[in-house]
Amino acid sequence: xxxFPEPASRRKFLKSSAxxxxxxxxxxxxxxxxxxxxxPSDQLVVAGVGVGGxxxxxxxxxxxxxxxxxxxxxxxxDRRAANSRQAFPQATYYKDxxxxxxxxxxxxxxxxxxxxxxxxxxxxxxxxxxxxxVYVQKPLTHDIYEARALTEAAKRYKVVTQMGNQGASNDGVxxxxxxxxxxxxxxxxxxxxxxxxxxxxxxxxWPTTAVTPPPTLDWDLWLGSAPYRPFVEKLVPFNWRGWxxxxxxxxxxxxxxxxxxxxxxxxxxxxxxxxxxxxxxxxDEFKRGxxxxxxxxxxHVILRFPKTNKTKGxxxxxxxxxxxxxxxxxxLGPNEVFGxxxxxxxxxxxxxxxxxxxxxxxxxxxxxxxxxQAQVPQTLARVPGGANGHYGQWVEACLAGYGKKQVSSPxxxxxxxxEALLVANLAIxxxxxxxxxxxxxxxxxxxxxxxxxxxxxxxxxxxxxxxNRFVKRDYRQGxxxx
Numbered sequence: 167x168x169x170f171p172e173p174a175s176r177r178k179f180l181k182s183s184a185x186x187x188x189x190x191x192x193x194x195x196x197x198x199x200x201x202x203x204x205x206p207s208d209q210l211v212v213a214g215v216g217v218g219g220x221x222x223x224x225x226x227x228x229x230x231x232x233x234x235x236x237x238x239x240x241x242x243x244d245r246r247a248a249n250s251r252q253a254f255p256q257a258t259y260y261k262d263x264x265x266x267x268x269x270x271x272x273x274x275x276x277x278x279x280x281x282x283x284x285x286x287x288x289x290x291x292x293x294x295x296x297x298x299x300v301y302v303q304k305p306l307t308h309d310i311y312e313a314r315a316l317t318e319a320a321k322r323y324k325v326v327t328q329m330g331n332q333g334a335s336n337d338g339v340x341x342x343x344x345x346x347x348x349x350x351x352x353x354x355x356x357x358x359x360x361x362x363x364x365x366x367x368x369x370x371x372w373p374t375t376a377v378t379p380p381p382t383l384d385w386d387l388w389l390g391s392a393p394y395r396p397f398v399e400k401l402v403p404f405n406w407r408g409w410x411x412x413x414x415x416x417x418x419x420x421x422x423x424x425x426x427x428x429x430x431x432x433x434x435x436x437x438x439x440x441x442x443x444x445x446x447x448x449x450d451e452f453k454r455g456x457x458x459x460x461x462x463x464x465x466h467v468i469l470r471f472p473k474t475n476k477t478k479g480x481x482x483x484x485x486x487x488x489x490x491x492x493x494x495x496x497x498l499g500p501n502e503v504f505g506x507x508x509x510x511x512x513x514x515x516x517x518x519x520x521x522x523x524x525x526x527x528x529x530x531x532x533x534x535x536x537x538x539q540a541q542v543p544q545t546l547a548r549v550p551g552g553a554n555g556h557y558g559q560w561v562e563a564c565l566a567g568y569g570k571k572q573v574s575s576p577x578x579x580x581x582x583x584x585e586a587l588l589v590a591n592l593a594i595x596x597x598x599x600x601x602x603x604x605x606x607x608x609x610x611x612x613x614x615x616x617x618x619x620x621x622x623x624x625x626x627x628x629x630x631x632x633x634n635r636f637v638k639r640d641y642r643q644g645x646x647x648x
Contacts, residue, residue: 210564211274213238213298215263215289218246219403220303221280224330225250227557228278228301234561237274240266245382246403261384263289271296276564279303280330284412285390287312288641291648294319299326299564301557304422305414306577306584310625311638312647313588317581324568328560329580331422332553333525339427340546341529342513342522346431346476348542350531351515353478354432359424360486361524362508363416368408369447369456369463373398391645408461414591415461416487420524421587424511426575427526428483429583431513432476436622437483437586439470442593443614445488458595464488467590485590495519497532525553549574589620596633 210233214225217239228234236254240263241247251259260266276299279289287307293300294316306329307313320327333339346354376396379385385397392411407413428434445464449455456462467485474481484492492512494504497519504510506523513520519532531537549555556574563571596618618627626634641647 208565209233209235210276210299210561211235211237212276212278213240213266213270213274214250214278214280215240215266216280216282216303217241217250218243218248219280220330221278222250222253224278224280224301224303224557226253227554228561229254231558231561233558233565238266238270242387243380243383243403245380262387264292267292267296271298275299276301276326281390282388282406282412283308283414283418284392287316288391288645288647290316291319294323294325294327295648297323297325299560299568301328301330301560303330304580304584305329305418305587306422306580307588308412308414308418309636309638310585310588310592313581313584314625315647317577320577320581326560326563326568326573327577327580328556328563328573329422329575329577329584330556331426331575331580332556333423333527334426334430334574334579335549335551335556335559336526336553337548338522338526338529339430340548342427342520342526343431344542344545345520345529345531345540346513346515347545350518350536350540350542351513351520352517354481354513354515355477355479356482356484356514357428357432358484358486358492358512358514359421359428360484360491360505360510361416361420361424362489363420363487364408364461364463366405366408367400368415368461369445370408370460371455371457372409372459373400375399389642391641391647393640393642409459410461410595411459413461414588415594416465417467417485417587417591417594420487420509421485421590422580422583423524424509425483425485425587426583427511427522428481428513429579429586432471432481433474434471434481434483434586435474435582437469437471437589437620438480438622439617439619440467440589440593441617442467442590442596444594462488462594464490465594466490467593469586469590471586495521495532498534502534527553585622589618592620592627592633592636593618595636596630 212228212234214221218241225236229236236257239250239257240260242261277293278301279286280303283305286302290300290302377399379397407419443466444462446456447463465487469483471481473479509524511522522529531540549559559573563573616630619629621628625637
């Protein structure tokens with residue numbers, strides 16, 4: 167990965183601006199004073215890549231702060247981009263993010279990335295190499311290697327980073343942390359997190375019938391770093407999440423929202439071991455099948471983490487998706503909702519338990535009567551606006567400059583969290599080599615029969631080398647990382 171030249175000086179910019187950039191009304195901050203510069207009054211000039219769906223709402227939240235000018239929009243699908251183009255009519259529009267950076271990098275400060283998972287890393291790393299602050303939707307990356315690369319790049323290029331994980335800014339996670347730090351649970355040794363996702367198809371064969379992409383969609387640009395396949399129906403804009411080439415399954419979609427609290431409360435870093443069991447689907451009346459291109463319909467993953475400065479020993483974290491839930495704790499009344507019904511987290515300590523819902527919302531001690539009785543002083547500052555303040559927090563940090571203000575989900579935290587989720591996905595994708603490899607029929611179950619031993623320094627599984635091909639995938643020609 168090669169670094170790009172430092173931003174131009176104020177004098178050089180003013181000398182050339184009369185001819186080259188006379189139409190720019192608000193000068194990007196980094197051009198005026200270089201990295202870390204703080205101007206008394208200006209706006210953050212932002213480019214958005216992936217501006218439909220979640221990207222659309224992200225840009226709207228940035229603009230709502232009153233301190234952001236959305237200057238550039240980029241999307242491979244004109245139809246998906248239509249609302250953002252209408253909301254920000256003065257923004258210049260591109261379909262290829264590489265052209266956006268090549269032509270406009272001097273004219274904006276920060277980039278919001280909300281593409282499908284498989285293109286997160288390439289777009290984000292390129293933006294950081296251009297000196298741009300970045301806001302990236304969860305999960306941070308598609309591959310383990312990419313998560314580590316972005317975490318290191320954030321320090322190297324000294325830019326403000328934030329993963330779009332709104333629960334990290336919620337009051338709930340800070341309440342959970344204060345309860346634990348006050349000793350109300352004793353030492354936590356086990357955590358359960360669960361979700362009712364996926365709500366898109368998983369555990370299915372790749373469609374056999376190719377169709378013509380809609381005229382608004384550039385299919386080649388959408389594929390980006392992924393292997394080429396003909397376009398099929400019902401893949402975009404949502405169902406790509408269930409296919410390993412593009413998505414990261416229920417773990418990638420909801421894991422960041424649910425596992426962020428255990429990471430923060432217990433100061434977890436990298437797992438040391440992982441095992442999994444997964445659900446399968448009926449192919450016909452007598453056979454169950456596994457389709458290796460697709461994430462399974464349900465899974466139960468057990469991650470083991472080494473002891474931290476917040477625990478006495480190793481920590482076991484259970485992840486369950488597809489509607490699987492742990493046993494209800496005895497301290498929870500029979501008519502009390504477990505988590506939020508479909509999703510939740512449960513901390514089990516030697517002296518007590520606590521739980522919360524998605525985004526760490528509605529934190530409760532168990533039995534729930536303890537919640538109101540507990541008198542624990544507030545020791546952690548809250549983010550103004552809570553979960554919705556996640557956006558403004560990043561904007562303020564960008565305006566202040568690298569290292570000047572804290573954000574809730576910088577890559578130094580989001581990177582290890584994402585890595586842990588993707589290590590869990592290794593177990594979901596793995597298989598016992600003593601069995602025949604998956605054929606799409608019969609009794610091949612990924613992840614069953616082995617505990618994978620993970621070495622975070624080498625970024626590899628040490629006892630099943632074949633699975634390491636998923637740590638860093640092969641990129642399509644022309645789309646390599648960096």
